[in-house]
Amino acid sequence: MVSTAEALARRRQRTELRRDQVLDAAERCFRAEGFHGASMSRIAAAADMSVGHIYRYFENKEAIIIALCERSFSGFELLIPAAADDDAPPGAAFIEAWIAQFVWWVDPVRAPLTLEIMAEAGRNAKVAEVVGRIDRRFREIMRRSLLPLSGPIPGDEIDDRLEAIVMLSHGMTSRITADPKAEPDRIIAAFRLAVHRLLATG
Amino acid sequence: MVSTAEALARRRQRTELRRDQVLDAAERCFRAEGFHGASMSRIAAAADMSVGHIYRYFENKEAIIIALCERSFSGFELLIPAAADDDAPPGAAFIEAWIAQFVWWVDPVRAPLTLEIMAEAGRNAKVAEVVGRIDRRFREIMRRSLLPLSGPIPGDEIDDRLEAIVMLSHGMTSRITADPKAEPDRIIAAFRLAVHRLLATG
DNA sequence: AAAAAAAGAATGACTATTCATTCTTATTGC
DNA sequence: GCAATAAGAATGAATAGTCATTCTTTTTTT
Numbered sequence: 341m342v343s344t345a346e347a348l349a350r351r352r353q354r355t356e357l358r359r360d361q362v363l364d365a366a367e368r369c370f371r372a373e374g375f376h377g378a379s380m381s382r383i384a385a386a387a388d389m390s391v392g393h394i395y396r397y398f399e400n401k402e403a404i405i406i407a408l409c410e411r412s413f414s415g416f417e418l419l420i421p422a423a424a425d426d427d428a429p430p431g432a433a434f435i436e437a438w439i440a441q442f443v444w445w446v447d448p449v450r451a452p453l454t455l456e457i458m459a460e461a462g463r464n465a466k467v468a469e470v471v472g473r474i475d476r477r478f479r480e481i482m483r484r485s486l487l488p489l490s491g492p493i494p495g496d497e498i499d500d501r502l503e504a505i506v507m508l509s510h511g512m513t514s515r516i517t518a519d520p521k522a523e524p525d526r527i528i529a530a531f532r533l534a535v536h537r538l539l540a541t542g
Numbered sequence: 543m544v545s546t547a548e549a550l551a552r553r554r555q556r557t558e559l560r561r562d563q564v565l566d567a568a569e570r571c572f573r574a575e576g577f578h579g580a581s582m583s584r585i586a587a588a589a590d591m592s593v594g595h596i597y598r599y600f601e602n603k604e605a606i607i608i609a610l611c612e613r614s615f616s617g618f619e620l621l622i623p624a625a626a627d628d629d630a631p632p633g634a635a636f637i638e639a640w641i642a643q644f645v646w647w648v649d650p651v652r653a654p655l656t657l658e659i660m661a662e663a664g665r666n667a668k669v670a671e672v673v674g675r676i677d678r679r680f681r682e683i684m685r686r687s688l689l690p691l692s693g694p695i696p697g698d699e700i701d702d703r704l705e706a707i708v709m710l711s712h713g714m715t716s717r718i719t720a721d722p723k724a725e726p727d728r729i730i731a732a733f734r735l736a737v738h739r740l741l742a743t744g
Numbered sequence: 745a746a747a748a749a750a751a752g753a754a755t756g757a758c759t760a761t762t763c764a765t766t767c768t769t770a771t772t773g774c
Numbered sequence: 775g776c777a778a779t780a781a782g783a784a785t786g787a788a789t790a791g792t793c794a795t796t797c798t799t800t801t802t803t804t
Contacts, residue, residue, distance in 0.1 A: 347769095347770070347771085351782080354783090358783090372665060373578075373665065374576070374577075374578055374661065374662075374665065375576075376575075376576055376578040376579040377578040377665075379758075379759065379760080380759080380760055380761080381758085381759085381760090389784080389785095390784060390785045390786060391760090391761085391785090391786075392761080392762075392763080392784080392785065392786070392787095393783075393784050393785070393786095395760095395761070395762080396782095396783075396784085400760075400761075401760065401761095451664075452661070452664040452665070455657070455660055455661045455664065455716075456661050457720075458657055458661075458716045458719060458720040459576065459654070459657045459658050459660075459661045459719065459720075460576075461719065461720035461721075462653075462654040462657065462719040462720060463574060463575065463576065463579075463654070465722075468720060468721070468722055471720050471721070472720075472721060472722075472723070475721065497735070499728075499732075500728075500731055500732040500735045501732070501735065503717075503728065503729065503731075503732035504710065504732045504733070504735060504736040506713070506717065507709075507710050507713030507714055507716075507717060507729070507732060507733070507736075508706065508709050508710060508713055508736075509713070510712065510713040510716035510717060511708070511709025511710055511711070511712040511713035511716070512709055513716075514657075514660045514709075514712035514713070514715075514716060515705075515708065515709055515712060517660060517661065517663065517664040518659075518660040518661075518663035518664060518670060518673050518674075519663075519670070519673070519674060519677065520667075520670055520674075521674070526701075526702075526705065527705065527709070529702055529705075530701075530702040530703070530705035530706045530709060531706070531709070533699070533702045533703065533706060533740075534706040534709075534710075534736060534739075534740060537736075537739040537740060537742070538735075538736060538739060540739070549804075553748085556749095560749095581792075581793065581794080582793075582794055582795080583792085583793080583794090591750080591751090592750060592751045592752060593751090593752075593794090593795090594750080594751070594752065594753090594795085594796075594797080595749075595750050595751065595752095597794095597795070597796080598749075598750085602794075602795075603794065603795095
């Protein structure tokens with residue numbers, strides 16, 4: 341049976357849809373129970389799909405985890421360049437717009453999963469590789485967009501500042517996840533203060 | 543059988559020893575596999591103890607997790623006052639000594655477990671309560687020891703600065719755990735820079 | 745001998761994964 | 775246009791093993 345190109349495209353699209361359906365369900369389960377606490381049968385139930393059918397779209401549970409890690413960061417990866425490539429004059433407004441992107445880290449829905457990914461990266465090399473790749477891109481973009489507006493700073497110190505901003509980002513996620521009383525606005529306020537002081541010349 | 547007071551004390555001591563034996567083993571297992579990845583039988587094997595015997599010292603697996611969370615932070619809880627109560631003149635040396643305590647967060651052996659605790663706090667209210675209690679004590683001590691050496695700063699901004707330092711601490715743990723190439727020294731250097739800038743008056 | 749400590753087998757529920765089976769959809773010969 | 779046919783999609787029961795927890799038995803201490 342020779343499939344037409346049209347039918348093939350349709351099938352591919354449906355496969356993509358089903359994969360997303362599984363990932364959406366897995367995201368909910370993993371957020372609530374963690375990677376190892378969540379079971380395939382509960383993921384299947386959340387996806388309105390039979391257990392066995394999931395294995396048509398993912399080789400195993402780890403493949404779901406990896407795919408989810410990649411999807412999870414892809415959103416943030418798009419934000420920073422959007423703020424950076426705006427080629428606005430590097431001034432106060434630019435920094436504020438730049439900082440505003442970091443609410444990504446403080447989203448109470450996303451934060452638990454992000455933290456789970458970080459914890460898993462400590463024991464799963466594949467996850468660590470995904471995290472590392474994103475991290476390198478993140479720093480590279482930050483460096484490019486922030487370099488013009490900081491004065492003549494020695495290279496080492498720039499790395500320290502970038503590292504501090506990365507640390508603050510992860511710290512926000514940790515705080516939002518672990519403290520049920522943490523308010524995103526106050527966390528962001530602290531982040532803003534810290535970033536301003538880190539980027540100040542002198 | 544009438545136990546002498548001496549025998550009773552001896553028994554209590556041995557019980558404490560066995561509890562630590564379990565916690566040490568659980569710590570190793572949890573670090574390597576996470577709270578939900580580690581099994582009671584592997585914890586028992588790591589503790590050189592039978593599975594059933596663990597239940598003499600802990601009601602269930604969750605009780606081990608809670609006890610470990612408490613024990614894990616107790617070390618850091620003692621460090622900060624030690625640096626603060628030194629009643630040295632509040633100067634550069636004091637801040638450096640104060641900062642030095644934060645290598646606790648960057649210890650590659652401890653960090654994975656700390657991160658696991660934070661992630662677990664997002665879904666387990668009991669764990670969240672332990673984390674919250676430590677966090678409040680942490681801030682209180684920081685506030686007391688740092689207040690004298692910062693100038694006249696409005697109250698809100700002090701909270702923001704403390705929040706930023708907490709975020710940086712958790713961020714260090716996240717970075718050390720998730721990035722196999724992260725160097726503790728460079729992480730601490732970035733932390734030092736950020737703290738100095740956060741504590742600077744003006 | 746009495747009591748506590750420790751072991752380890754038993755339990756029953758749950759695990760990730762596989763597999764034979766059925767249901768749906770698409771393509772072919774007529 | 776319409777059966778016949780083939781393929782893909784989807785199911786849910788079966789597998790082999792592990793899980794946390796409990797229970798009974800044995801060993802050690804007092």
